[in-house]
Amino acid sequence: MDKSLLQQQVLERLQADLLQAEQAARVAHETATHEENIAENKYDTLGLEAAYLATGQARRVEAIRQTLAIWRQLRPRPFDPLEGVQLGALVCLEDAAQRQLLFFIGPEGASMQLSGEGQLVQVISPLTPLGQALRGKSAGDEVAIQLGIRQQLFALLWVQ
Structure with missing residues (x-):
């Protein structure tokens, strides 16, 4: 089985996850900053909740980007019996x-x-x-x- 093909599948799936997370972050940001969501009183929290969601989505986007960068650097090597199972095995x-x-x-x-x-x-x-x-x-x-x-x-x- 070709480990580089498995790595490529991981990268493709992470890239798809990134696109989906970026879209969700954009929607959450637009919702948080939309003029209709400005609080009219202290009980009107839709804008605040959307801002929290936008922050979480932005963090998720960054985490996926970091994971993608790490996976792109992975260079699976042939198994070395002296080292045993290692990263990329x-x-x-x-x-x-x-x-x-x-x-x-x-x-x-x-x-x-x-x-x-x-x-x-x-x-x-x-x-x-x-x-x-x-x-x-x-x-x-x-x-x-x-x-x-x-x-x-x-x-x-x-x-x-």
Whole structure:
């Protein structure tokens, strides 16, 4: 499976999210500054609420821009068994029910499911519990994560 194609899917999805967030920020800003939304008394808070929403949307736009910039800098390398699983790795895990699960480890801010060669690939950050548990592992290793009071075990089948 081509990791650069997975990265391209992430970038396309983030770009679409950015366009949608920018549109929402514009609408919220227009609503907040529209002359009909000027408060007539202390109980008339539509303009104030729209201003809060516009601020939140502007922050969301900036967060997506930063995530896009970080993902554009990612250069997935071939797997090095001496380093084990690192940022940019594509891993296949098998759970207790013998289901195979694919994970692409990328920078923060883009948790999503992708389709690669007809298979679902979950994008995770190295800061997630699973991402932390995978760090430095190689094919054949066992990976355990704590989910509340339960521990879930996976077999690491392969890494790219």
